[in-house]
Amino acid sequence: MESILTDRLATLSHPHRMAVFRLLMRRCPDELPAGEIVSVLGLKPSSASVYLSALTQTGLISQRREGTKLLYKINLAAAGEVVTGLFFDCCGGRADLCAPQLADLIQTAPLPTDKKLNVLFICSGNSARSILAEAILRDIGNDRFNAYSAGTAHRSDLNPTAIDVLLANGLDTTQLRSKNVTEFQGPDAPQMDFVVTVCDRAANEDCPTWQGQPIASHWGMPDPASADGTITQKRLAFQQTFDALRNKIAAFTSLSFESLDRSALQKHVDEISKLTLPKD
Incomplete structure (x- = not known):
């Protein structure tokens, strides 16, 4: 060994x-x-x-x-x-040298149940995928979650097609704006319980460690803004991304946060990344 x-x-x-x-x-x-x-x-x-x-x-x-x-x-x-x-x-069994069993403490520590859980979705530009995810979680889980989103590279404008798709599906867009991850890393920023990257580029970057040991996962999805074709085909790409994210977020909100420890939650959240939409 x-x-x-x-x-x-x-x-x-x-x-x-x-x-x-x-x-x-x-x-x-x-x-x-x-x-x-x-x-x-x-x-x-x-x-x-x-x-x-x-x-x-x-x-x-x-x-x-x-x-x-x-x-x-x-x-x-x-x-x-x-x-x-x-x-x-x-450590040779020396109590003065051995670190505390951090893994056991982290894995078994329950998430707080007396407040809403903070969830941050990250993509590179915070203009489409993470914006869709923020709006979806706010729509279907607003009673239990605070939804946030941010980008690793700031862009000032939200993707107009993403906003159109949200509105067409009856979701509120008034609180949405493009943000950089640094907004959530200062001393006054809300402490996250979950951090989910929704694009490979953002996951590839070596982001600073988050305060509070949030559960982190990666739900990589293709960028709908890079879809080729007609206007209708491009809009369909955004709708498909919306549907896929809604499917994942619905599974996320249905988890038993009160009864699962952090280790079990990590496994469940990772498994959600593999979910696909049922075929017609």
Whole structure:
């Protein structure tokens, strides 16, 4: 066990291998093709292949072939073993050196039930997907949730088609505005209970740690603003994104927040990312 731990720590000691590991952790539970990892991190394909091989050999990530592509995914169990090895096995049983069992405290700590839960949806521009998600949660969960949205790159204008689709579905848009994530990271910002990225670009970025240990997840969705075709086809892309987000958010609001601990909630929220709309 000790040799596995030291091998994994040695693998993570390289900054580029660590960058790959952190990217896959942020994109969990997604599987990423090697080409996307190369593009996001600006690596040479040959170098990336070496880094991915090292991470796979030590079990920190998993590899799966799909056709001609190799897909990579974080191995959460292995990541947990590294943390356990560092905090518990390496301390030699000394109470004055061992860190408290933070994982157990975080996993079993219940969410507050005496107030609304704060949920922040993030995408790159805060003009379409995260705006749709904010409006949908405010519509179907306003009695139990405070809905927010923000972008990693500020844009001043909301996408007009996104607003049109919200209005066509009977949702209020008066409170919507484009915001940057920095608005939610100051000392006076509301403390989040959930942070959900809804676009891959935002999840790829290394955002600062959020106060209060919110449950974080990634529900990656295609950008409807990049859809090609006629005006009708482009509008359909926004409606499909709206429907997909409403399906996910409906599943989210139906979770038993009072009876599930943080570990169980994390698994349920991650599973929601895989939900698809039922076919007609």
